[in-house]
Amino acid sequence: MPKQVVPDAARQRRRRTKQGTVLSHRLIVETALRMLREHGSAGLSARRLGLALGTDASTVYRYFRGMDELTLAIADELISAAMADWRATGDWLADLRDLGLRIHAAYLTHPQAAVLTANRVSGRAHEVASDEAILGALRTAGFPDPSAARIYHAFIDQTLAFAALDAASLALPAAAREADEGVWQATYAKLPAETHPHIAATADLLVARMNRSAYPAALDMLLASARAELAALQGE
Structure with a gap:
């Protein structure tokens, strides 16, 4: 069964991440941009993105169906x-x-x-x-x-x-x-x-x-x- 993706209008967690921030579609994109700037495309993965956000990779997939969808965003x-x-x-x-x-x-x-x-x-x-x-x-x-x-x-x-x-x-x-x-x-x-x-x-x-x-x-x-x-x- 495919993983459920959070609708655009509701892409925000109620619980905070380990770093105390509320996860959102925009925050993920902004964090991905920072990671690309610092490490290039080879350094961007769901696992590393999750670590940077203070969560796990599976949480990222609640907001994007995959890394390619994140690339388009x-x-x-x-x-x-x-x-x-x-x-x-x-x-x-x-x-x-x-x-x-x-x-x-x-x-x-x-x-x-x-x-x-x-x-x-x-x-x-x-x-x-x-x-x-x-x-x-x-x-x-x-x-x-x-x-x-x-x-x-x-x-x-x-x-x-x-x-x-x-x-x-x-x-x-x-x-x-x-x-x-x-x-x-x-x-x-x-x-x-x-x-x-x-x-x-x-x-x-x-x-x-x-x-x-x-x-x-x-x-x-x-x-x-x-x-x-x-x-x-x-x-x-």
């Missing part, structure tokens, strides 16, 4: 942080840029969790709300539905792909990350123009840019393309 929590206090302004370009930057930043706040969840589709409330906001901005701007769906697809996949890429870098051990970042100065900047003329010509620019995320530039390029498409559709 973590993904939705990241989107929730991105959407907190966000309000549409009616300027579709500004709204989409703000949403993209918010989502990207929320994932980078928890790099280990981002690596674990950026490729997942949770179908949970905050994810759905963000998708509704993105599509709403596009459709309200005047994009026909096929264009809105295509641009939404590119927008969200680009945002999450950069989040995963940048988070993977942040999740590296500090020594490895610093070594990677140093390659641009130590190797690329020293390549001779005789053998690598194009790298040599842009070396200073590469050193200045390549250790920063390209997401804001990529986002602006996507939105500029969308703006040009809308202008063409409207005969401007």
Whole structure:
């Protein structure tokens, strides 16, 4: 017989844990995020989560059917942080840029969790709300539905792909990350123009840019393309 899962509206224990805290859905997710930040995905298990909460693993399964369901809840929590206090302004370009930057930043706040969840589709409330906001901005701007769906697809996949890429870098051990970042100065900047003329010509620019995320530039390029498409559709 499958274990009973506590309904969303009642996910709170009446008894306190050994640490004196009242167990809840949110507390489990927040504790899992902390464990991911400190130990990475390899350090997150029901047993270790139970120990961190002052209870046993079986209690965790009263709130989640399994660790994969917890992973989806973590993904939705990241989107929730991105959407907190966000309000549409009616300027579709500004709204989409703000949403993209918010989502990207929320994932980078928890790099280990981002690596674990950026490729997942949770179908949970905050994810759905963000998708509704993105599509709403596009459709309200005047994009026909096929264009809105295509641009939404590119927008969200680009945002999450950069989040995963940048988070993977942040999740590296500090020594490895610093070594990677140093390659641009130590190797690329020293390549001779005789053998690598194009790298040599842009070396200073590469050193200045390549250790920063390209997401804001990529986002602006996507939105500029969308703006040009809308202008063409409207005969401007």
